[in-house]
Amino acid sequence: MESNLPVTMPALALRGLTVFPNMLLHFDVGREASIKALDEAMTTGQPVFLVAQRDLSVESPQLNDLYTIGTICNVRQILRLPGDNVRVMVEGVSRGRMHSLPQTSPYLMAEVEEIRPEEPVKRSARTEALIRQTYELFERYIELAPKMTPDILLSVLASEDPGYIADYIAQNLAMRTGDKQAVLEELRPVRRLELLCRTLRREVEILELEQDMQGKVRDQLTRSQRDYFLREQMKVIQQELGEENPGSDSELTEYRRKIAHAKLPGEVAEKLLKEVGRLEKQPFGSAEATVIRNYLDVCLELPWGKKTRERVDVAAARKVLDADHYGLEKVKERILEFLAVKQLAPELKGQIICLVGPPGVGKTSIAMSVARALHRKMARISLGGVHDEAEIRGHRKTYVGAMPGRIIEAVRQAGTSNPLLLLDEIDKLGNDQRGDPSSALLEVLDAEQNSTFRDHFLEVPFDLSDVLFLTTANTTDTIPRPLLDRMEIIELTSYTDEEKLQIARNHLLPKERRRHGLRPAQMKVTDDAIREIIRGYTRESGVRVLERQLAALCRKAAMRLVSNGVKSVRVTGDTLEEFLGVRRFHPERLPRMEQVGVVNGLAWTSVGGEILEVEVNVVPGSGKVELTGNLGDVMKESAHAALSYIRSRAATLGIEADFYKTKDLHVHFPEGAVPKDGPSAGIAITTAMVSALTGAPVKREIAMTGEVTLRGRVLPIGGLKEKTMAAYRNGIKTVFLPMDNQKDLEEIDPTVRAALQFIPVEQVDAVLAQALDLGGREEGLLRARPVESAAQGQNLPSFKQ
Incomplete structure (x- = not known):
């Protein structure tokens, strides 16, 4: 800002009024000192300095009672009014800063330094956006303000100077003196427009609220007058007909009032008013009246048109x-x-x-x-x-x-x-x-x-x-x-052990501690202890049993804190059995050595995946096939299909051609109390039968899933996510799956995909060649290549035979 040397000129203290540069304004002057200052300015041809008072009640203001920044104005016209009042028209020239008041009587003389405006600079996109926003707010303000005329907007639209726009709108805006003074004291044009924009937005919100309140009051008065008039008419008609019922009148009136105030659709309001009319005709205490009252109460308690404000973020x-x-x-x-x-x-x-x-x-x-x-x-x-x-x-x-x-x-x-x-x-x-x-x-x-x-x-x-x-x-x-x-289906699969650890540590354990009144310092559970709980004390897809086990830990810890007088309890993997007892499950339950006739199948249940063992025993007999283990019809058919396939490939597999006449086969699925059914155990049954008939042991740490046909094709299955999770949980290293399910590997958890080796197969021959140790007899069988794990790359290679 450029400034000049201070100049002494007459000053006028304003109460509740602020004058801006480049504005023409007329106002009434009543104080004798102010009138003398105006006369002096007109006589000498000097400008006058207009500055606002801090406290409107002060009659003879001193230097501390006035703001520092004011406006240097030219007096254009003075008009004498009756009663010693004067109406003056002034034109704002520029802002001024008051340094002192050398004279306070008979009128104010101020030492004023003129503040020159900034040189106009190139307008930026931000300034343009600010000006447009100010236009919109001022246009909205003119629509809402009762005494504003649309012509005022034209002067604003004709200007592109942010400082002038801010001064013009502030001059014509009905807002507090302090807010106007803040705009006047801001010397930077863009900052001044920002300040005005905030003030203008607040004023628009206040006007909208006032208008809304006035509309509500007006509607309520109109509705109340109409309802009162109709009720009085109804009372007179009922008195004339002798049908007035003092006991039910207030109840019916209340029902009609609720119907009128509720935001009911037309059809609903008409129905309820009809029910109120029926209630009015019912004798007091009748069963029908009770039914209608209950119906009206339920309908009026419903949130017709009531909505909570939704946050979609x-x-x-x-x-x-x-x-x-x-x-x-x-x-x-x-x-x-x-x-x-x-x-x-x-x-x-x-x-x-x-x-x-x-x-x-x-x-x-x-x-x-x-x-x-x-x-x-x-x-x-x-x-x-x-x-x-x-x-x-x-x-x-x-x-x-x-x-x-x-x-x-x-x-x-x-x-x-x-x-x-x-x-x-x-x-x-x-x-x-x-x-x-x-x-x-x-x-x-x-x-x-x-x-x-x-x-x-x-x-x-x-x-x-x-x-x-x-x-x-x-x-x-x-x-x-x-x-x-x-419905659109979103599947939630089983949690891995690492996910369960994070859930227990970050969510379940803090929640259980709070429920049992324990502070973190009073009870600490190590990650090893949580892993041991997951592996040795729970067998589930979710975390519900895990939460119960953590609650049991909290109860044990609370007992020790109260009874033994200890200040804190620390639970580790080594001390876990002291709290929860002997380990219940042993997930790593794979055999230590390769077995004959025992194969790990993979099953899907409503609570996740499970390992399903298939055991086959061969004894001398007459060719009978016995199936046990509470099996359904589909699994029984899979066993018979597997047997037919083995008979057709007996020579290749090195099995006696007449084995189906001289040997009995017993296929058993352990845990006979649990019903089992489904098509996905076909290749597991086939592998177990071939292993038992040839004496070739089944390789350790493998599991398989897939349906088999009479020709030895492996058909696709469902529930691959849960089945692979069960294999991972039980220490399986290699999983055979149908070729058509290879595309589903992308949906499997990355942890599981990295830990397991997947071998997609099209024929049972490929399974037998790699799952059994046939002692060189697998030359005529097909072989399959394993799929790369997620640790080696996300792109799955094509299957080759």
């Missing part, structure tokens, strides 16, 4: 999911994709997600995290064992004890029309003579129909299109196909 949701869950990267990615689409297209309907996975892997907790990330209310509906359609759709209100269905009841409990509803255990729905609840859910989970969902109790449509449905299931096999078609 992918970054915030990612933080919530990462804080609540370790791993599950693909599941989190899919949830975040769903939120990203919702952020871009809020009105998109019909995305219903089904989380499928073994128990304890975090399906329900993920749904709770999504609700927390979205700021939505959450209601949980457990569908396990539900076999009555009325549980979903509700009962007719005429029945004794009628109530709405679980869907409407959950929405009522949530208190909002856009909650997150978690339909838990959707794979465990039942059905009987009272209807099929899964068919009733078809309407609920269909985006094309649920906007007019009709509960039998309500008898009016309720909009469920804003509800976010999440469902959970352990398996999709028992979910009806039409219902499954309406």
Whole structure:
């Protein structure tokens, strides 16, 4: 800023007023000292210095009562008014800084230094954006302010100087003197415009709030006057007809008031008013009146049109999911994709997600995290064992004890029309003579129909299109196909031991310590101890049993702290048995030496993967085949198909041609109390039979899965993720799998993929050649090359024979 030497000139103290440079302004002057200062300026042709007072109540201001920065103005016109008042018109010239007040009587004389404006600089994109934003805010302010005319906007639009725009808008804006003075004291044009923009935004928000409040008050007065007039008319009519019922009048009035104030659709409001009319005609205390009252109470408690403000923020949701869950990267990615689409297209309907996975892997907790990330209310509906359609759709209100269905009841409990509803255990729905609840859910989970969902109790449509449905299931096999078609499946697989360690250390252990009143310093559990719990005391896909074992540790530690007087308890892998007892499981249960007729198969269960041993014994006999181990029809057929294949390849395998006449085969699957069925044990049965018939031992640390045909082809199977996880958990090093399942290796956990060697096969010959030690007889058999592990590279090589 360039400045001049101080000049002494008449000064005028302003109360509640600020004058800006390059502005023409007229105002009334009443104080005698101010009038004399104006007369002096007009007589001598001097400019006058206009500066605002800090305290408006001071009548004779001194130097400390005035701001330092003011405006040097030229007096254009003075008009004498009745009552010793003067109306003056001034034109702002430039800003000035007051150094002193050499004279305070009979009028103020100030020593003022003129502040010259900055030289205009090249406008940047940021300055242009700031000017445009100021235009928009000022235009909005003019629309809202009652005394502003649109002509004011033209002067602003004609200028491109940010300093002038800020001064002009501040001069014409009705805001506090302190805010105007702050704009006047800011000497840098762009900074001045930024300051004004913030003030202008606040003023616009205040005006919008005032207008909204005035509109609400106006509507409420109009509605209240109309309702009062109609009620008075009704009372007079009832008195004339002799139908006045003092006891029910207040109740009916209250119902009508609630219906009028609720944001009900037209059809619903008409239905409820009709029910109030029916209630009015009922004798007091009748059963029909009780039914109608119950119906009205339920309908009016529903959140018609009430919505919680949703937060669709992918970054915030990612933080919530990462804080609540370790791993599950693909599941989190899919949830975040769903939120990203919702952020871009809020009105998109019909995305219903089904989380499928073994128990304890975090399906329900993920749904709770999504609700927390979205700021939505959450209601949980457990569908396990539900076999009555009325549980979903509700009962007719005429029945004794009628109530709405679980869907409407959950929405009522949530208190909002856009909650997150978690339909838990959707794979465990039942059905009987009272209807099929899964068919009733078809309407609920269909985006094309649920906007007019009709509960039998309500008898009016309720909009469920804003509800976010999440469902959970352990398996999709028992979910009806039409219902499954309406949902998008997201699979949650089993956790690896390293993932369980991280979950236990970062989530489960701190939570259990808090539940049991323990501080971290009072109880410490080493990583070795947690690994030992995972391997020796749990056998599960999720972490539910692991959480119970950690809770048992906390109880033992609490007992020691209270009884023995120790100050802290440290649990290590070596001392774990003192707390939890003898180790229950031995995951590394592979045989120490190669065995004949025993093969590790891989099985899928609803709680994850399992190792399934196949044992075959050969004894002299008449060719009978005995199958034991609680097997289903499919596994029995696999055993017979394997036997037929072996008979067709007996010469190549070095087996006696008439073995099916002179030897009996006994195929057994241990743990006979557990039912077993499925097509994936074919190659395991074939390998075990060949091993038993030839006496060739099966190599250690291998497992296999795949169905076999009569021609020896290996057919694809399902559940490869869970099966490979079971192999990894039990110390298997090599897994044979069908060639058609090679593409599924990309979905397997990277830890598992790096630890195991996968050998895709098309023919059983390839399995026998590498799984058995045939003593040179494998020359006529095909061989397969193993697939590279994830540690060697992500790209899987093509299979060669």
